Amino acid sequence: MFETLTALPPDSILGLSAAFKKDPNPHKIDLGVGVYKDEQGNTPILECVASAQHLLLASETSKVYITPQGNQGFIDGMLRLLLGENSFVLNHNRVAAVQAPGGCGALRILAELLIRIDENTTVWVSDPTWANHMPLLGDAGLTLKTYPYFDKDNASIKFDEMMDCLSKVGPNDVVLLHGCCHNPTGADLSKEQWQDVAALAAKVGFLPFVDTAYQGFGDGIEEDTYGLRLLIDSVDEVIVAASCSKNFGLYRERVGLAAIICKDEKTRDIAQSQIQSVARGIYSMPPSYGGALVDIILNDKALYTTWTNEVNAMRVRMATLRQMLVTNLQQQNVDKDFSFINAQKGMFSFLCIPPQQVQQLRDEHSIYFVDSSRVNIAGINHNNVGTLAKAIAQTL
Ligand SMILES: Cc1ncc(COP(=O)(O)O)c(C=O)c1O
Structure with a gap:
């Protein structure tokens, strides 16, 4: 009975994760799947949890x-x-x-x-x-x-x-x-x-x-x-x-x-x-x-306080990463104003670049994010932001 079904292409975001895992480049950057990551690239269990x-x-x-x-x-x-x-x-x-x-x-x-x-x-x-x-x-x-x-x-x-x-x-x-x-x-x-x-x-x-x-x-x-x-x-x-x-x-x-x-x-x-x-x-x-x-x-009063502190720390970190990315892009003298990233909220931003450039960043720099140009801001850290900004500047 099941042969009457047609096979579907893999989910684009999950497919991107699989491609990232396979990529041997030690400087690869994953800005795909929407999960929070810390400075080390981990998604830790919260202390309150x-x-x-x-x-x-x-x-x-x-x-x-x-x-x-x-x-x-x-x-x-x-x-x-x-x-x-x-x-x-x-x-x-x-x-x-x-x-x-x-x-x-x-x-x-x-x-x-x-x-x-x-x-x-x-x-x-x-x-x-x-x-x-x-x-x-x-x-x-x-x-x-x-x-x-x-x-x-x-x-x-x-x-x-x-x-x-x-x-x-x-x-x-x-x-x-x-x-x-x-x-x-x-x-x-x-x-x-x-x-x-x-x-x-x-x-x-x-x-x-x-x-x-x-x-x-x-x-x-x-x-x-x-x-x-x-x-x-x-x-x-x-x-x-x-x-x-x-x-x-x-x-x-x-x-x-x-x-x-x-x-x-x-x-x-x-x-x-x-x-x-x-x-x-x-x-x-x-x-x-x-x-x-x-x-x-x-x-629980104490755990609730711990949770609010942890959420606040995640929010502040992501806002800082936004600023860091914009500053690094400015330092690369890119011919595009990315300051809108600072005004945006939460885990995502659109870089507002065309899919060909997204693909180029993936193929030539091992930087992974979805074709719409949505990046997971939490995937950025102090170690990779320079590489990321340089790659974007080269691609633009
Ligand atoms: C806009 C939006 N709504 C809902 C969800 C659902 O999240 P979950 O089912 O993982 O709790 C997500 C997760 O990425 C989301 O981005």
């Missing part, structure tokens, strides 16, 4: 299933983190939520829920957006359309075009927005732009769908919720997919949260039953381990 693991090991007494909605301590902690300690919608019991297997799991659960509401639902995603949004949302049956977002020629957000497009979407359409640290461009909306988007959502009636995978990597843990919280203050309904992969360094443990802000408590109860049934129909119940670790960290 290591401590939580000890506590969990000492206290866990059973491996019996958890419930389809997941660990309630985790859910409550995450909702406080995303929506705020004194969130109006939380205090009024208007939020349905489940623990999900990663941000990807959260995106898919919410997509399946949207399909239950209306199988003809359209979701608008930014052009460009994270490549995996297409299969995660599209394979659930949602219709995907794009709104203008990033202008590669000027390395800036096409805000007027974006607003013009979103002003014409249907009142039952869904608009996916990156909560912070836009992947792949690193170009985030300003506070004023978020205010305009929130006002437009209220006027047009579209449902905002906020994907938050990098909370704390942009301007700060609290600051990075600005857009999400503003939307919740502006319209009755918002859906949220959050990931703990990057900011807790829990990539392989698959920890995320799907949340639905409803117009009232009665609707919240309906949405809660539906979202749990969606989860039950896909994987029954989420993995316990990673969510239990986040539960411990978010609900």
Whole structure:
């Protein structure tokens, strides 16, 4: 039966990792896959996670299933983190939520829920957006359309075009927005732009769908919720997919949260039953381990402080790397202004160079990143930044 299928090409990012591993050049640089790396190029277990693991090991007494909605301590902690300690919608019991297997799991659960509401639902995603949004949302049956977002020629957000497009979407359409640290461009909306988007959502009636995978990597843990919280203050309904992969360094443990802000408590109860049934129909119940670790960290004062310090250190390091790259490029006298990299947020930036030059950097300098010219800023360090800047200058 399976011979009727056709073989698919390897995933482009994972293929890039494989090519990097094979490359014998001792000076090769990996700026591909989106994982945080320290100065030594490692992705370490956070100190708060290591401590939580000890506590969990000492206290866990059973491996019996958890419930389809997941660990309630985790859910409550995450909702406080995303929506705020004194969130109006939380205090009024208007939020349905489940623990999900990663941000990807959260995106898919919410997509399946949207399909239950209306199988003809359209979701608008930014052009460009994270490549995996297409299969995660599209394979659930949602219709995907794009709104203008990033202008590669000027390395800036096409805000007027974006607003013009979103002003014409249907009142039952869904608009996916990156909560912070836009992947792949690193170009985030300003506070004023978020205010305009929130006002437009209220006027047009579209449902905002906020994907938050990098909370704390942009301007700060609290600051990075600005857009999400503003939307919740502006319209009755918002859906949220959050990931703990990057900011807790829990990539392989698959920890995320799907949340639905409803117009009232009665609707919240309906949405809660539906979202749990969606989860039950896909994987029954989420993995316990990673969510239990986040539960411990978010609900322990000392560990929470350690975590915030660790997230802040990662953010500051990435901002420093951005400056270092821009300075090194300036020192090479490149004929292109890369200062936009300093203004961008989080783990990614578009270098805004054509795919042929990306390929040339790979072939001639063993520098690996995706064809769109998205680089993982965290893959840069004091040792490789000079080589990187020189190679870019030569290629340009
Ligand atoms: C924009 C965005 N959303 C969601 C995710 C999902 O992350 P995960 O499933 O690893 O938690 C990612 C991960 O790269 C992402 O970049």
